[in-house]
Amino acid sequence: MSSTLPDSCIVHQFSKFADLNEHEINLLKALEKDPRSYEADQPMAIEGGKAERFFTLQSGWACATRTLADGQRQVLDIFLPGQILGLREISFDRNLSEFRTLTEVKACPFPRQRLTEIFDQAPRLTDLFFLILAREQSMLIERVINIGRRSAVERLAHFIVEMKVRLNVDTDKFVLPMNQTIIGDTLSLSSVHVSRTFKVLRDQGLLESNNGDIHILDLDGLIEISGFDRNYLDSHSNWARQD
Amino acid sequence: MSSTLPDSCIVHQFSKFADLNEHEINLLKALEKDPRSYEADQPMAIEGGKAERFFTLQSGWACATRTLADGQRQVLDIFLPGQILGLREISFDRNLSEFRTLTEVKACPFPRQRLTEIFDQAPRLTDLFFLILAREQSMLIERVINIGRRSAVERLAHFIVEMKVRLNVDTDKFVLPMNQTIIGDTLSLSSVHVSRTFKVLRDQGLLESNNGDIHILDLDGLIEISGFDRNYLDSHSNWARQD
DNA sequence: CGTGGGGTTGATTCTTATCAATTCGGGTGG
DNA sequence: CCACCCGAATTGATAAGAATCAACCCCACG
Numbered sequence: 262m263s264s265t266l267p268d269s270c271i272v273h274q275f276s277k278f279a280d281l282n283e284h285e286i287n288l289l290k291a292l293e294k295d296p297r298s299y300e301a302d303q304p305m306a307i308e309g310g311k312a313e314r315f316f317t318l319q320s321g322w323a324c325a326t327r328t329l330a331d332g333q334r335q336v337l338d339i340f341l342p343g344q345i346l347g348l349r350e351i352s353f354d355r356n357l358s359e360f361r362t363l364t365e366v367k368a369c370p371f372p373r374q375r376l377t378e379i380f381d382q383a384p385r386l387t388d389l390f391f392l393i394l395a396r397e398q399s400m401l402i403e404r405v406i407n408i409g410r411r412s413a414v415e416r417l418a419h420f421i422v423e424m425k426v427r428l429n430v431d432t433d434k435f436v437l438p439m440n441q442t443i444i445g446d447t448l449s450l451s452s453v454h455v456s457r458t459f460k461v462l463r464d465q466g467l468l469e470s471n472n473g474d475i476h477i478l479d480l481d482g483l484i485e486i487s488g489f490d491r492n493y494l495d496s497h498s499n500w501a502r503q504d
Numbered sequence: 505m506s507s508t509l510p511d512s513c514i515v516h517q518f519s520k521f522a523d524l525n526e527h528e529i530n531l532l533k534a535l536e537k538d539p540r541s542y543e544a545d546q547p548m549a550i551e552g553g554k555a556e557r558f559f560t561l562q563s564g565w566a567c568a569t570r571t572l573a574d575g576q577r578q579v580l581d582i583f584l585p586g587q588i589l590g591l592r593e594i595s596f597d598r599n600l601s602e603f604r605t606l607t608e609v610k611a612c613p614f615p616r617q618r619l620t621e622i623f624d625q626a627p628r629l630t631d632l633f634f635l636i637l638a639r640e641q642s643m644l645i646e647r648v649i650n651i652g653r654r655s656a657v658e659r660l661a662h663f664i665v666e667m668k669v670r671l672n673v674d675t676d677k678f679v680l681p682m683n684q685t686i687i688g689d690t691l692s693l694s695s696v697h698v699s700r701t702f703k704v705l706r707d708q709g710l711l712e713s714n715n716g717d718i719h720i721l722d723l724d725g726l727i728e729i730s731g732f733d734r735n736y737l738d739s740h741s742n743w744a745r746q747d
Numbered sequence: 748c749g750t751g752g753g754g755t756t757g758a759t760t761c762t763t764a765t766c767a768a769t770t771c772g773g774g775t776g777g
Numbered sequence: 778c779c780a781c782c783c784g785a786a787t788t789g790a791t792a793a794g795a796a797t798c799a800a801c802c803c804c805a806c807g
Contacts, residue, residue, distance in 0.1 A: 278595075286663040327645070330731055333653045337645055338557030351634070352521075354740040357642060359670055373743050377569055381745075382632060387623060387630050391594070396639050398592040399600060401644045402570070409651045409692030410576045413795070440753060453794055456755055472753080488573055497597045502624075656763070683785065694764055699786055715785085717774095 262492075269293055274343035278389050279501050285383045292317050292371050299366040301438075306347070308359040314370045316346040321366030322438050325358040326446065336447035338397075339363075339439075341427060348394055364438045385459050388501040399493040408449045411488070413458045416448045421468065421475060426494055433477040436450070461473035512536055514560050517586035521632050522744050535560050535614050540608060542609040544681075549590070556615045559589040564609035565681050568601040569689065579690035581640075582606075582682075584670060591637055594619070600658045607681045622721075631744040642736045651692045654731070656701045659691045662730035663702040664711065669737055676720040 272289050273362060276282060280471055281289070297306055316323075318340050325338040325346070340346055346360050351373065380387045407419050410479065422438075428435055437444075441459070442452040450458070453484055459470050467483050469476040477483065515532050518524060526534070539562055542548055546722065548559060559566075561583050568581040568589070580601055581737065583589055589603050594616065623630045650662050664680075671678055680687075684702075685695040693701070702713050710726050712719040 323526050323630070327649055329649070329653060335649050338647060349638045349645070351743055352636075352638045352642070352741045353735065354742075355735070357645065357736055377631070377743070377745055381629065384623065384627070384630075387627075387634075388620070390639065391630075391634060392643070393595075394634065395592045395595045398641055398644065399595070401648065402592070403640065404576050405580060405651060406570055406572070407645065407648055408648060410572060410578050437697065442753085452753085453755085453797075454527065454795055456753095457795090460755080492598070493600055498595045499597075500594055500620070502620055685785085695785090696765080696787085697763060700763095700788085703787080 265317050270319055271345070275386070275389050275393075279347070279385065280504065282504055286419055288379050288383055288386060292375065293319060293369045295371075296367045296369045299362045299368060301360050301362055301364050303364060305360040305366075305368065306356055308356055310356050312347065312350045312354060312356045312373075314372055315348060315376070315448075316360070316368040316370050318342050318344050318346060319367040319369060321368075322363035323360060323366055324363055324443075324447075325360050327358045330489035335445045335449065337442060338400075339424070339447065347395070348390075351399070363443070385502050385504065392498070392501060403493050413448075413450055413454055414461050415449065415487050417444075417455065418462060418467070418483045419459045419489055420444070421462075421477070422447055422480070422483050422487055422489045423494070425475075425477060425480070428492055433480065435472045435475055437475050512589070513586035514561055518632050518636075521635050522628065523747065528629055531622050531626050535618065536562060536612045538614075538649050539610045539612045542605045542611060544605055544607050546605050548603040548605060548611065549599055552597055553599050554614075555590065555593045555597060555599045556618070557615055558591060559603070559611040559714060560589050561585050561589060562610040562612060564611075565606040566603060566609055567606055567610070567686070568603050568691075570601045574741075577689045578692065579686060581643075582667070582690065588593055588636070591633075592640070606686070608653070619681050628745050628747065635741070635744060639737075646736050653725075656691075656693055657704050658695055659693065660687075660698065660701045661705060661710070661726045662688070662732055663691055664705075664720070664725050665723070665730055665732045666737070668718075668720060668723070669734055676719055676723065680716045680718050 267291050268369045271293060272281065272286055275289060299321075305315070305323065306312075320342050323340040323346060324336050325340070326334055326336050328334045346368070347356070350356055350358070376390070380390075403423070407416050411419060424437060425435060439447070440452075441455040444450075445452045445455045448455070462468050462483075463470060465482070467477075467486075469478060483489070512533050514536060515524065515529050518532060521572075542564075548566065549555070549557070564584050564600075566583040566589060567579050568583070569577055569579050571577045587631070589611070590599070593599055593601070619633070623633075646666070650659050654662060667680060668678060684698040687693075690694045691698070691714045705711050706713060706725075708725070710722045710729075712721060726732070
């Protein structure tokens with residue numbers, strides 16, 4: 262996705278919601294002007310640490326996790342290029358979750374205060390930040406339902422479909438840079454059970470999977486059993502102000 | 505809570521984040537100028553319906569739910585006076601969830617567009633709306649962890665503590681206007697298991713419960729077993745702009 | 748060649764769901 | 778005042794789903 266965007270992921274992300282003028286584009290681009298590189302499977306910000314910065318993700322995958330006292334871990338978000346890490350932590354002065362990379366990552370940290378400046382200088386971008394936060398919530402809602410109400414097979418199928426849709430690939434193959442332990446921590450399943458569940462999906466002829474390589478054989482079948490509703494990923498609202 | 509606030513719940517809610525000036529207070533109050541009454545256990549807005557309005561909740565309890573194709577239901581939020589219903593749906597033109605009352609409710613519907621007007625006229629309220637949306641997300645995160653990673657006993661204990669903290673009562677008694685089926689739909693448990701789990705908490709001397717009446721006997725014990733972290737409910741950030 | 752991380756598979760246990768029966772308490776109508 | 782009814786909570790018995798524990802395989806990488 263990012264590779265097709267020499268320009269700016271975040272601008273691309275925001276322009277899904279509204280046409281941006283040059284001033285707005287420049288403000289957003291400024292958020293990406295000082296990119297840093299991170300290796301795969303490394304922390305970017307730790308749980309409980311001082312939360313003074315966000316990150317814009319330019320390439321690679323990252324996630325937010327929370328570790329409980331007994332060592333159990335829950336993955337809270339999977340981030341793809343163009344997303345902003347840490348937005349929801351803005352109302353706290355310490356990180357409630359850890360941010361870590363899944364792959365090699367290029368990301369650009371920027372201080373919270375920068376957001377205020379943007380809000381000051383481009384009121385309409387405020388609307389868009391609001392929309393984006395709201396859209397993230399919808400994804401969280403879907404996660405609650407997935408974890409709370411669906412069986413392991415349904416959960417995994419739903420996750421695969423969700424990632425395919427979010428990656429916006431038109432082929433039926435993609436790479437999921439997560440081992441089965443992390444997938445389990447995302448879906449609240451044990452890694453062993455993730456393995457068995459993949460086998461079920463393979464046996465039913467719905468997909469092929471090999472390490473991180475996913476080959477979807479029957480997308481409709483996956484959607485069918487997972488009860489996937491793609492509405493929550495698309496934004497249809499025309500609420501934001503016009504230029 | 506609302507009874508001690510003849511004034512305006514929503515103003516009270518927002519002033520937790522920053523001191524409001526008169527102009528801002530008036531804008532917020534305008535959101536509550538046309539209250540309507542709803543009976544207990546009634547829908548306020550249906551799933552899939554046109555989403556053109558929000559509600560400010562002035563008194564009573566409400567919730568957001570989602571019903572799956574197979575009839576399973578998941579409660580997504582519990583709303584208390586001062587909260588705004590539907591904020592996260594702003595990026596969609598149809599409701600992703602149903603809003604319904606748990607008790608008798610006084611709520612005030614207002615059109616989406618009103619939010620834009622507020623954003624125009626009081627930039628700092630924008631910050632606060634943003635903070636509030638972010639804080640809601642933190643509560644959702646906690647729900648994901650609760651459902652995904654905690655046992656039934658831990659889950660219920662956590663829920664009880666959360667509601668006590670949110671209600672902000674200083675006594676150890678309060679009323680939970682939810683039957684065990686709804687509590688189950690909130691915690692992703694069957695109603696039967698909610699009943700058993702209440703029994704465990706009672707047997708351990710942590711609380712007494714009778715219908716909706718909760719009497720907490722050992723708050724520290726409940727916090728202990730649930731791994732409750734009250735940070736996520738308090739806002740510590742000084743991010744919002746000053747007046 | 749070893750070594751180690753990840754994946755797979757089998758056996759067993761644990762937690763929670765499901766189904767069914769019973770109780771309790773609050774209305775309602777005779 | 779009493780018989781009845783109904784929704785909710787409780788309790789018991791059983792079943793299903795997922796976790797856990799353990800062994801083993803595969804393969805990339807030193």
